Amino acid sequence: MATKNEKKMTKSYFDVLGICCTSEVPLIENILNSLDGVKEYSVIVPTRTVIVVHDSLIISQFNIVKALNQARLEANVRVTGETNFKNKWPSPFAVVSGVLLLLSFFKYVYSPFRWLAVAAVVAGIYPILAKSVASIARARIDINILVVITVGATLGMRDYTEAAAVVFLFTIAEWLQSRASYKASAVMQSLMSLAPQKAVIAETGEEVEVDELKINTVIAVKAGETISIDGVVVDGNCEVDEKTLTGEAFPVPKLRDSTVWAGTINLNGYITVKTTALAEDCVVAKMAKLVEEAQNSKTETQRFIDECSKYYTPAIILISLCFVVIPFALKVHNMKHWLHLALVVLVSACPCGLILSTPVATFCALTKAATSGLLIKGADYLETLAKIKTVAFDKTGTITRGEFIVMDFKSLSRDISLHSLLYWVSSVESKSSHPMAAALVDYAKSISVEPKPEAVEDYQNFPGEGIHGKIDGKEVYIGNKRIASRAGCSSVPDIDVDTKGGKTVGYVYLGETLAGVFNLSDACRSGVAQAMKELKSMGIKTAMLTGDNQASAMHAQEQLGNVMDVVHAELLPEGKSQIIKEFKREGPTAMVGDGLNDAPALATADIGISMGVSGSALATETGHIILMSNDIRRIPQAIRLARRGKRKVVENVVLSITMKGAILALAFAGHPLIWAAVLADVGTCLLVILNSMLLLRDVHVPGGKCHRAEKGACDVVGDMEAGLLPKHCKSGCCGKKNQQEVMKLDKTSEGHGHSGCCDKKREDKVMIVRKRCESRCCGDKIQQRDQDEVKQSCHNKAGDTEEIRLDISVKGCCSRPVADPVVASDGHRESSCCESSRKGNNEEACCEVETNESNCSSREKHHSHCHSHHHE
Template identity: 35%
Template sequence: MKVYRVHGLDCVECANKFERNVKRLAEVQDAKVNFGASKIVVYGSTTIEALEKAGAFENLKIQDEKEGTMESQPIWKQKKSLKVYLSAVILMASWILSMQWGGQSPLPIIGYAAAILIGGYALFMEGLKNLLHLDFDMDTLMTIAILGAAAIGKWEEGATVVILFAISEALESYSVDAARQSIHSLMEIAPKETLIRRGTLELMVPVEEIKIGDIMVVKPGQKLAMDGRVVKGASVINQAAITGESIPVTKAVNDPVYAGTLNEEGLLEVKVTKRAEDTTLARIIHLVEEAQTAKAPTQTFVDRFAKVYTPVIIVSSLLLAGIPPLVMGASWGDWLYRGLALLVVGCPCSLVISTPVAIVTAIGNAARNGVIIKGGIPLENAGALKVIAFDKTGTLTKGVPEVTDIVALRRNEQSVMTLAAAIEKGSQHPLASAICRKAEKDGLNVNDIVVEAFQSVIGKGVRARVNQENFYIGSPLLFEETLPDGIDMVIGKQIQSLQKQGKTVIVFGTESEILSLIAVADELREASSAVIRKLHQAGIGQTVMLTGDNKKAAESVGKAAGVSIVQAELLPEDKLALIKDLCERYQEAAMVGDGVNDAPALAEATVGIAMGASGTDTALETADIALMSDDLTKLPYIINLSHQAMAVIRQNVSLSLAIKAVSIVLIFPGWLTLWMAVFADVGATVIVTLNSLRLSRVQD
């Protein structure tokens, strides 16, 4: 498999034709064009020369994906544009001659013919070749229309159509390039070279030559070229390019940093942890480009409609040109002219491009705001959501729980916390981290304790052996099952009292008794309640909090956040079952989580939204939508962007069909000229493209 960038790919039909041509090349098993990213994936072996030959109909230029950006000339400076300028001058001169001499001189007709040939030569060559293959694309339809106009003596209109078609192609190219600019701008964020220290030498090294383990020296005001970890210095880093966070983040030794972010203050030395092609920024660009190949349901419908619509227009043009003269004795010239006008105005370009350009623009806007939307399907589904489920820890709460109470029942507090922390060192659970942090803060020596036979009890806690004695630490449910007589009533009341305060209670003990209760509290994020309120205002009917925490603590957090429903004491499989149920009941349901513990639920939801994806590869791979930071305020932005994107797509489709309908009606009384037909068709294409570009201004 090999990926190439394609320059000059301005219309969906051209992309489809290029893909078909490449598939016909020898030794190419398959090929897939990504119109939004302007790339082609080739399966098999080929050369750039062969690919450019396959794209010669549109003068496409091909480049290896790994090479630097190809410098492209503005369209008004390209060779094909010079021919159009000359053609336009000849057209104007011929028009002036015809006004002065009328029909007394053949010079105007010669001038019109010259303008047609000079300006439309490349169009005719491609159009005639397509006609032989019965491939009725825009070039074919325009060729038939222009030659038909000349055949019935409408030389000036044929020449005008050539000029207008060239101008419209230039405008379409400009509009599509503008839509892609949001993606291209991401590629320019990170420097192409940076200062690397190797031994005692400091030298500028291109990013492709930087190795994992190299020390990158980043001065104040410079952007980071690579992902890494700070090994010396401290500074404030602006991560807006990656996470969309408007407030810079303080970074010190051992903190991760990302390519494309800006060092605002101090001098940093950063140990490189990823190759250039594996940086978080590179993966964002790759995911965004790949996302554009996933068609939204609306786009799939439009594509199917266009495949039926085009043949119907061609047959209708033939019938319009032939039936009135044959049946009613009408003028062949008049009705042939009207048939040609229908052929031109019926081209589905604006209809086909109405959806992909909107999706490309919306996905690019989201990427600039630290949100990765993996294609048109999640973009469209996000606007149809009726219910959103949230994981509690690390999503609605800060995910950094702290120990608030220690109730030592059988041994002293120091002994209990030392043992508990030694055991919890083997766990990755946030509550375990809280106990370890508390022990470290109190200066307890946990490293001398030898922990054996450590085992996780899924969804309930852990067990381990210390000095030949078995210990358990986890939820009250774990001890209800472990102790012969369950939890004592007095201790049960103590647990309930702590839970009513919104705290999570961790029980520590042996197979026969409870040694201590450890209460932990996780603070609600400042933005949580405001985000939930905005989601309800945006049309989300139900918000659900899912957690493995006890019911009383969960209800306390849920009430503070303002969620509609709280589901507590859930195992991972329970969360998955609940998401399945929500999808069945509401058709469209989202799950918001950290992308690691919640991976099954994220995958099952109609739209899986992972938070804090800049720090985890799992989140980027699992979710349909990834928030690069832990910023919940991005959720209302996503819903708003989806609503606006779907509104723009509906406007584009409606506008395209309306313009064509009006134009077709005007053909029958003979009011629509050929040049007006061209203007209507390609004018509609430019209008829907420019309308799509409004999505680049949707604010976070």
């Protein structure tokens, strides 16, 4: 038996088909506020969904449905949050009404058939009449009341056929609107129901509810199954499809100790996963909550339209009454014409199409963003994103990968061994989550130094400077130049440190003494240069804000092809915020970051974009938009989507006003068609939904039929790996029926790659060459399939005689679909596609670059030798 204070909170989803527009929201709020046991609720108009958090021991789902249906809202329970659209066919009332209306047209053959139009009204009016009674009982004027008045007046004027047409068109259009709303919401509902409700315990094989799983429980996931909860792989390996969560186009390999998320799919292999979160704390659960909150928010435009609609309906009703009262008082002869005109105006009093114009477009844009790996926390942020003029980026972990490698570590004191210094440094760094800390700890372990974080006392973090900890009686300070003041030094001694290649320099102080110095190297993410160029083509200013040294910042800028408009280095978190404030004077500004140091700048910006899955918890909480993957190319995609959403809102508003205006103009011109007014009202709602749904479609990247994206040195992996080869680019150039994955080497830019699309619509000579991957080239991967290699000639200018041919390993022995050639010291081109497990005399070429000049007597051929890369 439940005790008095016992509670069982449940989140229930209800499909409420009676929601037409936001005018029903106050009614639903009043109903739910009157029910005991309801803690919170939200009404999502575009999907006709009501979400209620309630105490199931006090009030059940059945009682909530009963309360809503007393107001004729046509509510029903949605099972486990999934879409359960029941009205696949029009209601029997609409079908019977339509059949009788059709038969009534035989009145021209046999006059008694005209009475079938009256029967059509009687057959179809019941649902409309029932809703009207419910609205009158709650002192609300809605479209149902207006339609009942219109039908009654039309019958009074003996226009039976027109009255029947009004009833049939209204009921059938509402059904079509429900179908369109269902289509629009289906994608979002599938996103919010990603994770399965059950999991299998690895040890016993028992199937349990996901809500019952505790942290550190080990579950089993077979090939083809959806992972039910966040965790870490403890045994086995597989590939996981993370597209629904992060937007990642290619399967992600998972090995032991890899992190997996609920809602992603195990494509192959058997793994056991140790849970790291409860069901309600999983990434997908948090994502669903953010999506729900975003759906329930309003833009400034929507709030303005809702406010105007409060005065629109009473004003139109008053005008309609004037068209009846004034002609009657003046005793005009053609009173029937004025009554028709008044009824047309009366039907036009419902502003549903106008009210829906903004929320439906916003909902579809938010849905498209979420399915693309972008979580936008509110409709206001989407509206602001469309106006962005400047985008600022943090460097470490955002522009660069944040995967540091220690290139050099020196002890500057003869009294302190390198082993001892590394022990103290790695022990203190073990308490930090910064990417540099992980690199230092890994470096220490690589030379057999085992850190002991439990021995560290008085640990402190100084954002933008470094960290401090006390171990073995030593006060250890680790960080950049600014950490010197924390250690008690006024300045950093002048020491010869290698900063070539953009290396990040760090310092180690023991008390006030500089005891060590180290440098680390980091690489840019693929696609960053392309993203910057896209932003620039959209008229958006780009900036790099980093706390790293000037040399490191400028090296990243050079890797990106000097595409950034502004570069600021050696900034504290407060300095980043100050620069963001300066940018905001020029227009709306966005900040992109993933770490603790970025939180103040993210909060200061008009739009803060944080790296969700990989970013720190604080950055994710601060950001207004969460980038679920590390692909920076999602940012111009998000801005482009926001701009499309803004255009759709304008189109919907213009469409709604134009339809209403056209019907009224037709009426004033002497053709007051009541059935056309009804069709225009509900038809506008339908058109608004269908127009907004175009946002859910994929669109091609601007730039003509054949898009060409140049890549800088940071773009180590080509478009094939990123899955961003434009679908309209066929076989490298244009006009081919079969799409091929190709890349071309541009000799003018030192190994920089290009996508396979040519500037001009000229047919390329593309040849697919089958080569068997030899076992000695592939290391242990003897079982790999034949690899496809593509040879392409891409003529950019008429009359070019030079032909560049590049062999590209698409699948097979290479670890990546495309490997960029590397220029060795002897001038030969080498490729990094082969695995590092080859030994001995295995110098057979697995990747080959040929340069053919048709007018030259000589032919130069470079072979790439199998070799392994090692981070120096």
